[in-house]
Structures are given as C-alpha cells and as structure tokens.
Amino acid sequence: MEHQRIFDKEMDELKDLILRMGLLAQELIHKAVESLKKSDRTIAQSVTEDEKMDQLELAVNEKCIQMVALRQPEASDLRFVMTAMRIANDLERIGDLAEDIAWRAIELIKFPLLKPLIDIPKMAVLAQDSVALVLDAFINRNAAKARQVWDKEKETDNLRDAIHDELIDIMTKDAATVPRAVPLLLIARHLERISDHATNIGEEVVYLIEGKVIKHSGG
Amino acid sequence: MQNSKLKIIETNKLNLFYGAFHALIDVNLQVKPRMITGLIGPSGCGKSTLLRVFNRMNDLIDGVKISGSVKFENKEILSDAIDLITLRKRIGMVFQRPNPFPLTIFENVAYGLRIHGEGSRLVLDEAVQKSLTAVLLWDELKDKLSLSALELSLEQQQRLCIARLLAVTPDLLLMDEPCSSLDPLATMRIEELMNELKKEYTIIIVTHNMQQAARVSQECGFMLLGELVEFGDTKQIFTAPRDKRTDDYITGRYG
Numbered sequence: 001m002e003h004q005r006i007f008d009k010e011m012d013e014l015k016d017l018i019l020r021m022g023l024l025a026q027e028l029i030h031k032a033v034e035s036l037k038k039s040d041r042t043i044a045q046s047v048t049e050d051e052k053m054d055q056l057e058l059a060v061n062e063k064c065i066q067m068v069a070l071r072q073p074e075a076s077d078l079r080f081v082m083t084a085m086r087i088a089n090d091l092e093r094i095g096d097l098a099e100d101i102a103w104r105a106i107e108l109i110k111f112p113l114l115k116p117l118i119d120i121p122k123m124a125v126l127a128q129d130s131v132a133l134v135l136d137a138f139i140n141r142n143a144a145k146a147r148q149v150w151d152k153e154k155e156t157d158n159l160r161d162a163i164h165d166e167l168i169d170i171m172t173k174d175a176a177t178v179p180r181a182v183p184l185l186l187i188a189r190h191l192e193r194i195s196d197h198a199t200n201i202g203e204e205v206v207y208l209i210e211g212k213v214i215k216h217s218g219g
Numbered sequence: 220m221q222n223s224k225l226k227i228i229e230t231n232k233l234n235l236f237y238g239a240f241h242a243l244i245d246v247n248l249q250v251k252p253r254m255i256t257g258l259i260g261p262s263g264c265g266k267s268t269l270l271r272v273f274n275r276m277n278d279l280i281d282g283v284k285i286s287g288s289v290k291f292e293n294k295e296i297l298s299d300a301i302d303l304i305t306l307r308k309r310i311g312m313v314f315q316r317p318n319p320f321p322l323t324i325f326e327n328v329a330y331g332l333r334i335h336g337e338g339s340r341l342v343l344d345e346a347v348q349k350s351l352t353a354v355l356l357w358d359e360l361k362d363k364l365s366l367s368a369l370e371l372s373l374e375q376q377q378r379l380c381i382a383r384l385l386a387v388t389p390d391l392l393l394m395d396e397p398c399s400s401l402d403p404l405a406t407m408r409i410e411e412l413m414n415e416l417k418k419e420y421t422i423i424i425v426t427h428n429m430q431q432a433a434r435v436s437q438e439c440g441f442m443l444l445g446e447l448v449e450f451g452d453t454k455q456i457f458t459a460p461r462d463k464r465t466d467d468y469i470t471g472r473y474g
Contacts, residue, residue, distance in 0.1 A: 005471055072430060074457045075469040211459025 007071050014063050014084050015139055021056045021091040022135035026128045028053070028098035029194060033124035036105035036187065037117055044109075047102035053095035060088035076211075083208040087138060090197040090204075094131065097190045097197075104183040104190075114170065114180040123159045123191040126152055130198035134205060143209040149202035156195040163188040227252040227391060227421050228273060233287035235268060235277065242268045244445040246287075250438075252390075255413060255422045257436030257453065259429055261468065264442040266425045270393050273423070274310040275303055291391070308335065311384030315396040317376035319368035319383075324351075324360055327368045327379055331387035350382040354412060374405035378412065385420075392416065394424040398431065410435050429469060433457045441465040 028047050035044035064085045067073060073081050130152045137146035167181045203215045228250035235243035243265050250256045258266040268277065275296065277283045289296050296306060308331070319327050328347045329337075337343060347364070351357040356378050360366075368379055377397060384392060394413075398406040413422055413435050426432050432439055433453060440450040441460070449462045460466045467473040 007471070073470070074429065074433065075460050075466045077470045078458060 007067070007073065007077060010063070010067055010071070011077075011080060014060065014067070014081075017056055017060050017063065018084055018087055018091070019135065019139060021053065021060070021088060021095075022131055024050075024053055024056065025091050025094045025098070026131050028095055029101075029124055029127050029131070029191075032098045032101035032105065033121055035102055036108065037121065039105075039109050039113075041106060041109055044102040044105045048099050048106075050095070050099070053092055057088050057092040060084060064088075076208075079208050079211065083138075083204045086204050087201050090200050091131075094194050094197050097194050100190050101187050104187050107183050108180065111180045114177060114184065119159050119163045119166075120184065120187055120191070123156055123163075123188065123195075126156050126159070127191050127194040127198065130156075130195055131201075134198050134201040137202065137205045138208070141205075141209050143206050146202040146205035146209075149199050153195050153199045156192055160188045160192040226250060227292060228423070229288075229290045229293075230269075230272075231288040231290075233269075233272065233289060234285070235265075235272065236282075236284040237280070238282040242445050243272070246445075246447045248440060248447055248450060250421065250423060252421045253417060253419070254437040255417050255424060255435050257432035257439040258423065258425045258442060259427075259432045259439065259468075260442035260448075261473065262427075265445040266442045267395055269442070269447075270312075270395055270423060270425050273391070273393055274307050274312055275301070276312065278303070304335075308387045309389050310391045310393060311387070311389040313377070313381055313384065313392060313394040313397045316400045317373060317380050319371070319376050319379050321367065321369055323365050324368050324371070324379065325364040328382050328386050331383060335387065346386045350385040351379075353385050353416070354378040354382040355408075355415075356382060372405075374401055374408065377401065377405075377409060381412070381416075389420065391421045391423070394422060396426055397424065399427070406431070429457075441468060443468070 028050060031043050032047045034040070035047065064081050067081050071077075130149050133152070134146055134149050137143070137149075164185065167185050170177050171181045200215075206212060206214050226249040228248070230246050230248045233243055233246040233248075234241070246265075246269060248269075258269065260266050271277045272285065272289055273291070273296075277285070285297060287297075291306070291310065295301070320330060322330070325347055328350050329343045332343060332346055337346075348357060348361075351360060356375060359375070360371075368376065371379060377400075381392070398409050401409060410431065413424070416422060424432070424435065436453045438451065439453040439456045441448050441456065441462070441464070443464055449456065449460055449465045451461075455461075456465065457469065460469060464473070
C-alpha cells in the first residue's frame with residue numbers, strides 16, 4: 001500500500017534537477033569536441049562560458065540539505081538524497097572537464113590539425129553514452145544498467161592508451177609537433193576522467209538501489 | 220559462559236496467543252548485554268508484548284498462551300520453576316507514563332529494597348544516593364528526599380522510576396515508550412541517561428519514534444504483525460535495511 005508522500009514529490013524535483021545536469025553534461029562534452037573538430041571559437045566559448053551547470057549543482061545541494069533537515073530521510077530515502085548530492089558533484093566535474101577540453105580546442109585554433117581526429121570523437125561519444133547510461137540507471141533505478149558503465153570505461157581506457165601511443169610516436173619523430181600534440185594528449189586525458197566520473201555515478205546508483213558499497217572493490 | 224557473554228536474552232520459536240489472536244509468531248531474537256536494543260514497528264505489531272514476555276508481565280493477562288523458549292542468561296524463564304519476584308528484580312520495566320508511588324522520593328527509591336527485606340537505614344541511604352546519582356537526580360533532590368514524588372516534573376518522575384529499578388540492582392532494563400509523555404528536551408536528557416546506563420546495564424527499548432531508536436540503540440529489530448521481520452546493527456537498519464518491509468516502514472511508505 002504505497003502512498004504518495006511529500007518526500008516522493010521532492011524526490012521527483014531532485015530527479016528533475018539531476019536529469020537536467022546530466023543532459024547539460026552530455027551537451028557540453030559534445031560541443032567541446034565539436035569546437036575542436038571544427039576549430040570553432042564560438043562553440044568553444046559557449047562551453048567555457050556556461051554557468052548553468054554550477055547553478056544546477058547549487059540547486060541540488062540546497063534541495064538535498066533541506067530534505068535532510070526537514071524530512072529526516074532514512075534507509076532508501078537517505079541513500080537517495082546522499083546519492084543525488086554525490087551524482088551532482090560528479091556531473092559538475094564532468095562539466096568542468098568539458099570546459100577544459102574547450103580551452104584546449106581554443107589553444108589549437110591557431111594551428112592546422114596535427115592529424116585527422118578519429119579516436120578522440122569516439123571517446124567523446126563513449127563519454128556521452130556513459131553519462132546517458134548512468135543517468136537512465138539513476139532515474140529508473142536500474143542497477144544492471146548502472147553496471148554496464150564498467151565496459152564503457154574499459155573501452156575508453158583502451159582508446160586513451162592508443163591515442164597516447166600514437167601521439168608520443170608523432171612527437172618523437174618530430175619535436176615541432178609538440179605544441180599541437182600535447183593539447184590532444186590532455187583532451188584524451190580529460191575524456192578519460194569524464195568516463196571515470198560516469199563510473200563513479202554508476203557505483204553510486206548501485207549503492208542507491210542495493211545498499212552495497214562497490215567503490216574501490218572492482219564492482 | 221562464553222555464550223552468556225554474547226547474549227543476555229535469547230528467544231527461540233517464541234509464539235504468543237491472546238485467546239485466538241496470534242500476537243507473536245516464531246520470534247527468534249538475541250539481545251547482547253550492555254548495549255541498547257531497540258524494537259520498532261507499527262501499533263499492534265507485538266513489540267510491547269515481546270517486551271512484557273521478558274519479565275513475565277503477560278502472566279497477568281487472562282487467556283495468554285506462550286510456547287517456545289525464552290532464556291535469560293541461559294536460564295529458561297518460561298518455566299514454572301522460575302521465581303517471578305527474583306526475575307522481576309533482575310529485569311525491571313520502565314513504562315510510558317512515569318508511575319511513582321504516592322510516597323516520598325526516598326521511599327520510592329527504597330521501596331524495592333524494603334520489600335526484598337532490607338531494613339538497615341545505612342544500606343537504604345546508600346542505595347538511594349547511588350541510584351539517584353545514577354539517574355542524575357541526586358544533586359537536585361538530595362535536600363528534598365522527604366517531598367512527595369508526585370510533586371516532581373514528569374521528566375524527574377521518569378528518572379525517579381528508573382532510579383527505583385536501579386536500587387534493586389537489575390541486569391536488564393525494559394523500557395516501553397519511556398519518553399512518550401516527555402517534551403523534546405526531557406526526551407533528549409533521558410536518552411543521554413540511557414546512554415550512560417548502558418555502560419552497566421542492558422536496555423531494551425520499545426519506541427514508536429524511529430529517530431529515537433536510531434539515536435539510542437546499537438541493535439534494532441523491526442516487527443510487523445507479530446513477526447520479527449529484521450534484526451541487526453542499527454546503522455545498517457537505518458541506512459540499508461535488508462527487507463523491503465523494513466524500508467517501507469522506516470521511510471513511511473507502509474500504511
């Protein structure tokens with residue numbers, strides 16, 4: 001006999017805020033890599049100047065603190081509020097990393113592209129998919145879906161390693177390429193960090209649903 | 220002896236009927252000494268009935284049938300051979316509303332010892348001081364021991380009732396909603412007292428107030444319709460209960 005509680009309505013509001021953060025995170029990753037592909041300063045600046053993510057994170061934190069203070073959540077309710085706060089933190093960090101990518105793209109505008117971009121856009125798609133996946137898992141409380149993010153993280157790590165090897169190779173052969181290669185190396189690193197944050201969110205979602213901490217235990 | 224260190228109370232397949240009503244169903248519970256064990260659950264779930272089994276208070280009700288086993292320090296207490304006076308001396312009960320006797324403060328605390336045959340004024344004086352000190356009433360009341368206990372505030376009365384139990388040196392204190400007639404500040408002070416008392420006594424508390432169970436207990440059981448649905452570490456019960464029924468109750472979804 002479940003009934004709609006005031007708390008359920010507040011949970012829905014919180015879910016909505018997290019969903020908006022998640023969609024924004026995907027949009028920022030996409031735009032940052034687009035700005036790199038197209039050498040487009042306007043797109044890059046739309047990422048570096050974004051303020052919506054920070055505002056949303058503040059709104060989530062405020063909502064969570066109010067819910068703890070006024071509703072004294074316990075058990076699965078408590079896990080929901082704590083998880084929402086940590087997920088918001090991870091999404092905000094993803095936004096910051098997208099901004100870092102956009103800054104690297106701006107640095108690279110003055111140079112011709114070192115090589116055609118193949119693996120970095122692939123990593124970007126993986127990163128967006130990972131965020132979409134864990135968000136879906138959170139909203140629909142699906143632990144199996146949350147666990148799928150592990151595979152994506154492995155794929156991301158492999159791509160990062162391939163990019164790393166290729167760029168080191170190019171720089172070793174011609175030192176003049178370093179100013180163009182290092183930002184790409186950093187971008188691969190930023191995308192890999194984004195995937196780590198998505199994995200964190202996946203772990204949070206498993207804790208939310210199953211009450212089990214799987215962080216630092218390899219899933 | 221090793222076993223008795225791990226549990227002061229152990230029930231095994233405990234069933235209790237009020238006439239045809241099955242009030243406790245196959246309850247298996249182990250209570251560890253020198254900690255506070257909380258029992259929570261909706262009205263009528265059997266938590267107070269279970270509490271009253273431990274000092275055989277249900278014997279006073281007509282038509283009660285009990286089966287199974289309840290051991291207190293490894294001794295079966297459901298047996299007819301048990302001496303109820305001694306049992307209730309070792310297992311005291313604190314009730315919802317403080318129930319001081321219409322006697323002086325001193326006589327309230329000394330009452331238990333007197334009925335157990337203690338006549339020495341010296342022994343009684345010492346016991347009264349020790350018990351009132353334990354419940355943090357001594358400094359307030361040491362010059363008012365001849366006042367009627369009924370003149371005390373509700374919180375003081377509840378403390379006095381606890382002191383009255385401590386005077387006969389029990390091992391286990393049963394508390395049935397001990398704060399439900401007290402205001403929040405008095406409640407907090409009784410909870411702090413419980414926290415002090417657990418260093419020397421074992422406490423089982425029945426409470427409707429889930430936050431109270433969360434605050435004071437180290438282990439906690441959730442009861443529903445006569446069953447002990449879940450029992451475990453309080454931290455676990457209030458963060459990640461194993462049974463969905465526990466989660467539904469704690470989060471207020473059950474109803």
